[in-house]
Amino acid sequence: MHTSFSSSVIPKYSLEQSGGKDNLFDIRIVDGKSREHPSFFLAPHRKDFYMLVLVEQGSSKHWVDMQPYTLKPDTFYFTAPQQVHVKEHAEPMRGIVLCFTDAFLAATAYQPIRTLPILQNPCNGHEMLLQAAEVAYLRDTMLMMASEYEQRPDWHNSMLQAYLHVLLIYLSRLYTEKFTAEENKPDRVLLKKFLGLIETNHAIHHEVAAYAEQLNITAGHLGDVIRQQSGKPAIAHIHTRLLLEARRLLFHTDHSIKEIAYTLGFEDASYFNRFFKRGCNETPLAFRTATRKMYH
DSSP states (O other): OOOOOBSSOOOEEOTTTTTOSSSSEEEEEEESSOOOOOGGGGSOEEESSEEEEEEEEOOOEEEETTEEEEOOTTEEEEEOTTOEEEEEEOOOOEEEEEEEOHHHHHTSSOGGGGGSHHHHOTTOOOEEEOOHHHHHHHHHHHHHHHHHHHHOOTTHHHHHHHHHHHHHHHHHHHHHHHTOSSTTOGGGHHHHHHHHHHHHHTTTOOSHHHHHHHTTSOHHHHHHHHHHHHSSOHHHHHHHHHHHHHHHHHHHBOOOHHHHHHHTTOSOHHHHHHHHHHHHSSOHHHHHHHHHHHHO
């Protein structure tokens, strides 16, 4: 993996900075010709938007949260805001790339769209191998979106939001079929709310009680429901998200252990070291040393 380590926080880029025509929504048909990519694609970075990619032909290698993926034909790739990306090298690709932000989602009249599995991604997956009929359905739907986006007739945004709604439901059905049949049960509403709060508050709140207060329930009730709905204690979900962000920062930046601890809300670096070792079976320094030897 070819990358350089920055001494600053992992940068985050908007849709326009990443080559989009619009800062809220963008869709483009990629025809297999070489395309000039922003140079930051080759260094660790975050995107502030969702990215959905139907790959019909391609072989580039890229990384999402330290997990390598080599593009394969007839495969769908999907990522969410805040994940750390690195493109190892940019090979020509043929397919369709769709990007949209949380703000674009917020404008839709159907707000439960945010709870769909393809956006929640409870299994932390990023690729789905497709059957021929699935490729055809996704391609036809995305081509209609691309045509709408280029022509911009009356009620343009409303039509794009409607298409997006249909696309995300279809992808969520595929996601549920290919990853798990359990995560989309209606009795998991509290779990999804809890995980959403962790996503935005993991560096601020480390205790179950803080999340229970935001949800207007007791910590005991929250713990019981989360264990019932996920099979894991509520505190385990908080720790899992903290450890993911810690590994991202250790892998992709040159921040000191003390700086990373502070960034994640730990006032005591020694406690952060013990927390990380308990969760990962090695110290932060050992993790950083081993992963850089392995991947660089």
